[in-house]
Amino acid sequence: MLILWTQLVFQKGAQETKKNAQASYKRLNPLHISRDAMIQIDKDAFMGMKSLAEDNHPKEIVVLLRGNRSGDVFHITDYLIPPFGFGSRRSASFPAYMLPIDFSILGTAHSHPSGNLRPSTGDMHNFYGRLMMILGPPYSMNNVAAYTKQGKVIPVKVLSD
Numbered sequence: 215m216l217i218l219w220t221q222l223v224f225q226k227g228a229q230e231t232k233k234n235a236q237a238s239y240k241r242l243n244p245l246h247i248s249r250d251a252m253i254q255i256d257k258d259a260f261m262g263m264k265s266l267a268e269d270n271h272p273k274e275i276v277v278l279l280r281g282n283r284s285g286d287v288f289h290i291t292d293y294l295i296p297p298f299g300f301g302s303r304r305s306a307s308f309p310a311y312m313l314p315i316d317f318s319i320l321g322t323a324h325s326h327p328s329g330n331l332r333p334s335t336g337d338m339h340n341f342y343g344r345l346m347m348i349l350g351p352p353y354s355m356n357n358v359a360a361y362t363k364q365g366k367v368i369p370v371k372v373l374s375d
């Protein structure tokens with residue numbers, strides 16, 4: 215598939231300026247996340263993650279985010295507790311090889327009981343999926359941050375019912 219996109223961009227690029235070709239590539243490449251990207255999360259899903267994080271505080275929790283993507287909007291509809299996931303006071307992780315191949319998994323969310331919403335170096339090295347969400351105490355919608363694999367911040371909006 216990647217070869218096909220590249221060929222398509224190459225053919226188009228021959229007629230367009232380099233800048234246009236880059237724009238085409240970004241438009242055609244489903245892995246690209248634009249700077250207008252945003253995350254919308256269903257309230258039920260958010261409230262579930264919130265209580266999980268609260269219940270386990272001061273230990274970290276980690277969940278897989280499920281949903282769909284429409285253009286620049288990542289819509290999170292539910293979350294999964296990863297098989298064999300575990301949390302401690304310092305980190306939360308799960309063995310990625312135990313996961314099913316599920317293309318509805320958009321990324322992960324984990325808690326930082328310290329309240330620091332920045333990803334750690336370890337977080338960035340263990341990035342799974344497209345998105346990484348971090349929740350900090352008191353685990354309200356104002357204490358959530360999300361990042362791309364490149365470390366870019368993506369705004370998060372919790373949808374009301």
Ligand SMILES: [Zn+2]
Pocket residue numbers: 324325326333334337
């Ligand atoms: Zn972390």
